[in-house]
Amino acid sequence: METRKNRQFVYIALFILIFLVYTLRIAHIQLGPVPYKKMAIHNALNKITLYPSRSNIFDRKGKLMVYSTQMYDLSIFPHQITSLDTGLLCSILEINFQQVRFLLDDATIRSNKRQKNNSYNKSAIFYSNLSNGQFALLRENIYRLKGFFIESRTDRQFSTISASHALGYLGETKEPNAEIDNYYQAGDLLGITGIERFYEKQIRGIKGVKTVWQDRTYAERGAVHDTQFNYPSVAGPDVTTSLDIDLQEYGRLLLNGKRGSIVAIEPKTGEVLVFINNPDYDQNTMIGKERSTTFKALLLDPQKPLYNRAVKGTYPPGSTFKTVMALIGIQEGVLNATTTHGCGGGYRLGSITVGCHAHGGPLDLRGSIRISCNSYYCQVFRDIVDNPKYGDIKLGYAALEKHLRSFGLGRQLGIDLLGESKGNIPSVGQLNRRHGERWKSSTIISLSIGQGEILLTPLQICNVAAILANRGWYYSPHLVKKIEGYSDTGWDRKYKIKQFTTINPLHFVTVIDGMSDVTKPGGTANGTGIADIEICAKTGTAQNPHGRDHSIFLAFAPKDNPKIAIAVVVENGGFGATWAAPIANLMIEKYIRPSLITSKPDMEERIKTSVIK
């Protein structure tokens, strides 16, 4: 009976063997190189993005311009979808079977990509921007759509539609937008143009995260309390712009039916008061569900409503440029208040004639501005560039160019918008290429009256008006005054630097006296002035090789202690005095006396109702 007693040790040995094998195997799993713990955490945690509200944006008087609203997306956990009631989805979203398939595949790909990047968020947006009707239907039926859930984000609502080009619009990211940073997930909204784009990093706020436990079916199983995994979203800070909504809306009304821009700046701060282009677009069509269709339509519109003329459009400044030319002449010592030049209805120089309109007698400097005499400025221009003290016209021209650039011309002014044009102030090199090496003052004589290669944006023209108002200096124009909570970050450093022109402030006196005559009897814009407001202005009629002349006007008011500098460009409007001057003067009146109705109702009525084809 006891013959097999030794076999008990076979048992014990077998136990020990299995114990060792299993222990080693478990040690290999638990202490080995495979990051199982990471995989487990990745399995069970789902990070839900908490979308912050974008900044509310206010005008300079604290009126709300843009605010955030809720927007709803239909999102999915692709792996959770086992069966799908395609018919239900089709009928709610009003799409067809193929589209459902496409959207599903697309969302799955995005979700997988996220998983590959080790993101804890396994969901993907299936259909964004649900309409109110869709949202209501889905909320009732969501239980029938396994794997689907409704996510909310914030969208925009505009309380004014008058500042579309300044504020800009939002768009959806398709890919994580590396251009800015890696903050975005596909489908997130971000600013595409305007202030929304320029201050995107501040305006978007900070996304929050809510981490939850999720089980194998991706169902939520409660919050993870560890603060390391949870942080609330932070709404974008309140942003105060320098714009004046009332003035924006008024300007938009005046520009109605005309192509062009109105830009106004507060001279002593560089704050942009008015920033209007026409045509523009209704920003409230660029939100929610309609965003992409509206965008496509606007992009194809031959009127180019998305085109930001004020900073991208470049125009020859025409006679408005004479103010600058006069200042440079004085600074260069070739011109003073008493300098007179005759005009025989035009300036003849060999084969070239620069025409001038009929006006009486030789003019002094003040009169030349009032009358806008071309001959006078041809002579001034020649005196500057042919100045014997330089000996060579190219040196003389270089001196002129240097002065011009100090006015912020031929370069970006640094406004807080992307895509600002530099305009053009031709360099010596550019003139060489254009006219050959042997050009003379007569070759480039049209520059004297703001024609030829000289091109300015409406913003630059306005900035010239601001420089005139300040008698020789400016701040870079900017649209944003204040970002709540960012006062110490130095975001506005470049808007606090006073930039000086090369012109002595004393030289401005006569030029400005001339400008103050422009809207008075005998001035080129006679009849457009506003009683009791001393407006200093200059008309411009820019020759346009593509069609009718552009009507241009720059002005500031009042003459002493100016509050507003303004530039108006009306494309194909003809004389500066016809359209641009009344618009600018009405705007000035509105700004300086906001509570009163206009003293020129007839002029206002004419401007509002006129259409220029």
Added chain:
Amino acid sequence: MDIRIYNKTTSKIDSIVVFFYICLIFIGFISINSATSVVNQKLYSFSPIAIKQLIWIAGAFIIVLSIVFSNIVVIDYFAYGFYAIAIALNVAVLFLGKEVSGAKSWFGYGGIGIQPSEFAKIATALALAKFLGTYGIRFQGFKNIFICFMIFLLPMAIILIQNDTGSALVFMAFFLVLYREDLPGFILLAAVWFLVLSILRIMSEANGISSFYGYGILLGLASMVVLFFRKDKEIVKIIILVAVLSSLFYTVVGTVYQQILQPYQRDRIELILGLKEDNKGVGFNLQQSKIAIGAGEFWGRGYMQGSQTKMGFVPAQHTDFIFDTIGEEWGFVGVLIFLLIFFGMLIRVVILAERQSTIFGRVLGYSLASVLFVHLVINIGMTIGLIPVIGIPLPFVSFGGSSLWAFTLFLFIFLRVDQVRK
């Protein structure tokens, strides 16, 4: 053996085994509680399933007390009777039982179910102990061996018909018992040989290798050994017999594998043999189980912190895969302590079995150790990917009344037999 009435309590119930038993029950209970708890559940509150387990545990203690304090233990007298009842119940369940996850092995009364196959193990052990205690394994040569085999192959077959492969496989444990009782070693050797053959055949089938290679190798091996022993006619005869049987078996395995096994069963086997990599379907459970255990690392993630098990990534996290909770929450340290407790219990039971004065007691002890051992090997082996996923509980630890009560019954009947040994 004579019919005897155990009425003496000269020595005490073995306290070492009882200690291990209580440890395992406790580990099981807290693991079940953790695996079924809700997120952020308070440390000292219990999930509904844990409370249910508490009721099962209370029932188990009643069983323990009634065994320990029963003055008359006539267990070997009624051994065959128990066996007959167990067989009858297991047959009855085929007709009257309800189906749970594909296996028709439960008697259900409302929300509570009883699995008769769990109790068949102890009944079989008693019957085997009784038979061997009476006749001994070699008493009448192969006839007795055949009867011994039939005693455990009969319930095994019935349970297979219930479609509860896991529970049926456990009856293989009785091979080990017979080994201690002088079962010729070559039978076990043959079993190992046939296992190797099976694995080879499955591997070649899965890889699409022609079976002729297998036959060729068998023939080659046999020829070489025959040449080596050509002087000894007896050995040559045996070798030829083995070769023929092996070839036959090799053919049968191939046929069964291809024609009888379901695709999912083939998948499971191939997955374990490393012939297939699959982290989505069948492999998902295994992969999740490994992630759970692996996530425990050295010290574990902490009690109630096991997200893999709690969040249901691991299937059957409170029943068959309860070991994952131990691994995930208590880490390598916890696993080591657990294994030491379990193997400690096994070795202690073998020691107790060896000190029995009767064959009945010894066979009962070895049956207990072997059944526990096979459960442990299969259950833990499957969670760590060494054995195909076969659903059987981890004794004393997994959630469930039938398993707990049956093993408690088994354990304490043996301890009581040990207590009153001469």
